[in-house]
Amino acid sequence: MPRVSDEHLAARRRQILDAARRCFLRDGFHNTSMQDVIAEAGLSVGAVYRYFPSKNDLITAIAQSVIGGAETVFAELAAADPPLPLAETLDRALAYVDAQTGPDGILRLAIQVWSEAQRDPALAEFVAATYAGFRKHFVAIARRARDAGELPPDADPEAVGAALFGLVPGYFMQRILTGSPDRASYLAGVRALVRRAG
Amino acid sequence: MPRVSDEHLAARRRQILDAARRCFLRDGFHNTSMQDVIAEAGLSVGAVYRYFPSKNDLITAIAQSVIGGAETVFAELAAADPPLPLAETLDRALAYVDAQTGPDGILRLAIQVWSEAQRDPALAEFVAATYAGFRKHFVAIARRARDAGELPPDADPEAVGAALFGLVPGYFMQRILTGSPDRASYLAGVRALVRRAG
DNA sequence: GAGTCAAGAACGAACGTTCGCTTTACACTG
DNA sequence: CAGTGTAAAGCGAACGTTCGTTCTTGACTC
Numbered sequence: 022m023p024r025v026s027d028e029h030l031a032a033r034r035r036q037i038l039d040a041a042r043r044c045f046l047r048d049g050f051h052n053t054s055m056q057d058v059i060a061e062a063g064l065s066v067g068a069v070y071r072y073f074p075s076k077n078d079l080i081t082a083i084a085q086s087v088i089g090g091a092e093t094v095f096a097e098l099a100a101a102d103p104p105l106p107l108a109e110t111l112d113r114a115l116a117y118v119d120a121q122t123g124p125d126g127i128l129r130l131a132i133q134v135w136s137e138a139q140r141d142p143a144l145a146e147f148v149a150a151t152y153a154g155f156r157k158h159f160v161a162i163a164r165r166a167r168d169a170g171e172l173p174p175d176a177d178p179e180a181v182g183a184a185l186f187g188l189v190p191g192y193f194m195q196r197i198l199t200g201s202p203d204r205a206s207y208l209a210g211v212r213a214l215v216r217r218a219g
Numbered sequence: 220m221p222r223v224s225d226e227h228l229a230a231r232r233r234q235i236l237d238a239a240r241r242c243f244l245r246d247g248f249h250n251t252s253m254q255d256v257i258a259e260a261g262l263s264v265g266a267v268y269r270y271f272p273s274k275n276d277l278i279t280a281i282a283q284s285v286i287g288g289a290e291t292v293f294a295e296l297a298a299a300d301p302p303l304p305l306a307e308t309l310d311r312a313l314a315y316v317d318a319q320t321g322p323d324g325i326l327r328l329a330i331q332v333w334s335e336a337q338r339d340p341a342l343a344e345f346v347a348a349t350y351a352g353f354r355k356h357f358v359a360i361a362r363r364a365r366d367a368g369e370l371p372p373d374a375d376p377e378a379v380g381a382a383l384f385g386l387v388p389g390y391f392m393q394r395i396l397t398g399s400p401d402r403a404s405y406l407a408g409v410r411a412l413v414r415r416a417g
Numbered sequence: 418g419a420g421t422c423a424a425g426a427a428c429g430a431a432c433g434t435t436c437g438c439t440t441t442a443c444a445c446t447g
Numbered sequence: 448c449a450g451t452g453t454a455a456a457g458c459g460a461a462c463g464t465t466c467g468t469t470c471t472t473g474a475c476t477c
Contacts, residue, residue: 156397
């Protein structure tokens with residue numbers, strides 16, 4: 022199909038990326054061969070290489086979509102009007118984790134992306150920038166919580182935001198590696214730690 | 220060297236494991252070839268294969284030592300007599316993270332191990348059991364903190380332990396992926412969140 | 418001198434990638 | 448509208464490389 026529409030090109034690209042994501046979820050980045058992806062996509066070698074010049078480009082594209090996937094979730098939490106209580110905000114963030122930690126959840130790929138980022142400087146920079154952006158959203162959440170009287174007036178939003186944000190991967194990691202605790206229990210633990218429990 | 224002493228065998232094994240750890244830190248599990256490890260150890264192919272029948276056995280051995288490395292640290296924190304304040308306990312746990320997150324720190328390998336565990340059921344089981352054990356230590360810490368009046372009497376130690384434990388990988392992940400925040404700042408954030416700040 | 422074990426050349430499989438060919442949809446000519 | 452040219456898309460055999468592993472050899476210890 023020469024001289025083909027832009028929609029067709031985008032669809033093909035998506036078709037390859039979807040196939041790659043399935044393969045990577047199943048076998049991991051390095052145990053997936055290009056031939057696996059090509060077979061999964063139902064295309065030919067040349068076709069795939071037309072859209073992605075190397076396996077690394079394919080990995081990078083998937084990695085960026087995986088890491089960036091939470092951006093809108095956190096951004097909306099930070100912009101909620103009126104501001105949500107801290108516990109409610111955290112609950113919603115963890116709900117996203119729950120949703121994306123299932124068998125087909127893209128967060129299962131996140132760990133591989135972190136691993137890859139340790140060896141790919143360009144990817145490392147992207148991950149660092151993206152996660153720093155996430156943390157900024159949590160800093161905003163902390164600032165608004167302080168202004169709403171939910172935190173001591175002298176609390177540093179930068180510091181609280183980092184701690185708050187840390188609770189999210191802390192939950193994710195436990196869930197994906199040990200299978201527990203459930204979200205309600207984790208949240209109850211956070212609540213017991215947080216001052217407003219008193 | 221036939222009919223060799225047990226110490227010699229153990230030393231050889233350690234020599235290979237040390238070489239493997241250096242290689243894995245430098246290049247990652249999958250970008251390290253057996254020949255890399257063999258050259259780093261200064262041995263021959265046959266020698267290494269005598270001690271580790273496959274590359275996977277080598278990876279598993281390294282992975283177990285990396286994941287298990289924190290066991291004594293957390294166990295001691297949980298057994299401290301008299302119990303340490305929560306903030307002090309967390310500070311020491313994070314200090315361990317700091318120490319092992321440097322260029323030669325073994326925690327740099329942890330992310331790769333998590334990644335590997337998603338594809339190796341035996342390793343996954345080991346990781347799950349080890350991390351569940353870590354969490355148990357934090358549950359003990361939470362119980363003792365509650366008994367000491369540092370937490371509300373009705374706080375559930377299981378839940379609080381999970382939240383407390385979650386703060387550790389939450390810090391680790393931010394440090395290793397974004398380079399910030401520093402430990403003091405993270406701890407200040409946690410303190411501002413935690414009731415005793417008031 | 419017999420047995421053991423490190424050494425490293427050699428092996429077969431699998432990898433990512435290249436390249437020349439075929440197919441096909443559109444643009445242009447008359 | 449029919450016929451033709453063209454450029455892009457798709458294809459897949461084949462390449463060179465690298466991998467994890469095996470196997471033969473020879474040196475050394477007891």
